Amino acid sequence: MTNRKTMTEAEPEADPEADPVRAEPYAGLAPIYDYVMRHVDYAHWARFVQSLLRRHHADTGHLLELACGTGNVACALGNLGYCVTGFDISQEMVEEARKKTPAPPGALQFDVRDLRDLRGIGAFDGAICLYDSFNYLLTLSDFDRALGQVYDVLTPGAVFIFDVCTEQNSVRHFGDVRDTEQGPGFLYTRHSYYDADERLQFNKFDIRLEDGSRRQESHVQRIYPHEDLLAHIDASPFDLLEALDGFSLRPGSERSDRIHFVLRRQA
Numbered sequence: 001m002t003n004r005k006t007m008t009e010a011e012p013e014a015d016p017e018a019d020p021v022r023a024e025p026y027a028g029l030a031p032i033y034d035y036v037m038r039h040v041d042y043a044h045w046a047r048f049v050q051s052l053l054r055r056h057h058a059d060t061g062h063l064l065e066l067a068c069g070t071g072n073v074a075c076a077l078g079n080l081g082y083c084v085t086g087f088d089i090s091q092e093m094v095e096e097a098r099k100k101t102p103a104p105p106g107a108l109q110f111d112v113r114d115l116r117d118l119r120g121i122g123a124f125d126g127a128i129c130l131y132d133s134f135n136y137l138l139t140l141s142d143f144d145r146a147l148g149q150v151y152d153v154l155t156p157g158a159v160f161i162f163d164v165c166t167e168q169n170s171v172r173h174f175g176d177v178r179d180t181e182q183g184p185g186f187l188y189t190r191h192s193y194y195d196a197d198e199r200l201q202f203n204k205f206d207i208r209l210e211d212g213s214r215r216q217e218s219h220v221q222r223i224y225p226h227e228d229l230l231a232h233i234d235a236s237p238f239d240l241l242e243a244l245d246g247f248s249l250r251p252g253s254e255r256s257d258r259i260h261f262v263l264r265r266q267a
């Protein structure tokens with residue numbers, strides 16, 4: 001029996017419309033996201049992005065960031081001198097991002113947008129989408145659609161960098177893990193498990209705030225075989241420049257925890 005079935009039996013899914021405690025992914029997590037992710041070295045991630053852009057002679061002062069979350073990558077890039085236009089599907093995450101005040105003012109802009117529909121947002125000389133966000137695309141047709149949308153908002157020769165987490169990562173770190181943490185003004189429990197049959201990674205949060213309110217939300221991510229992603233990138237209009245193991249310049253593989261893809265819109 002898979003973990004997913006165990007959870008389903010133990011905790012029947014409530015109708016989110018009928019249950020005020022159930023929330024959309026990231027609606028409840030948004031105010032505590034930065035605390036939950038405090039171990040992430042966003043400055044390092046921003047420097048890695050910069051090094052990839054420079055390595056491919058595609059550095060640009062203004063980047064599009066998709067699935068920008070609470071703006072942590074954008075802020076780190078802002079500290080390196082970039083302007084960033086960030087979009088995220090979650091209104092609550094965008095509101096958290098907007099609370100951060102960059103210098104100079106106006107260098108970072110955040111708005112709500114589904115990365116599967118980027119019509120009308122303008123043209124950009126570079127784009128990024130980081131920290132597993134592409135794993136939230138649950139079908140390869142959504143993956144194809146997202147790649148097509150990004151391609152259409154890039155100028156010729158521009159580079160798009162995104163990452164995915166791998167099955168190795170799910171099995172090694174999120175196989176069946178429960179943790180509870182108390183932060184300033186809140187307590188949360190998280191149950192992470194991986195359904196290998198469906199190749200789905202689940203993260204279920206139960207968040208209680210000191211005002212007595214409570215939010216429960218489920219995050220579901222598709223864990224794609226590396227070969228499938230390579231095949232779909234190959235079929236896309238993008239040129240694949242490299243697929244990298246984690247934050248290194250070694251080739252990514254099924255043994256990687258995370259793979260960064262660097263794509264170029266044809267010149």
Ligand SMILES: C[S@@+](CC[C@H](N)C(=O)[O-])C[C@H]1O[C@@H](n2cnc3c(N)ncnc32)[C@H](O)[C@@H]1O
Nearest residue numbers: 067068069088089090093114115130131133136
């Ligand atoms: C793990 S968080 C990463 C956030 C941010 N990139 C970071 O590094 O902290 C994943 C983000 O993807 C966003 N997301 C998921 N599906 C999306 C979609 N279809 N369009 C835009 N954003 C999406 C979520 O709202 C969430 O903010």
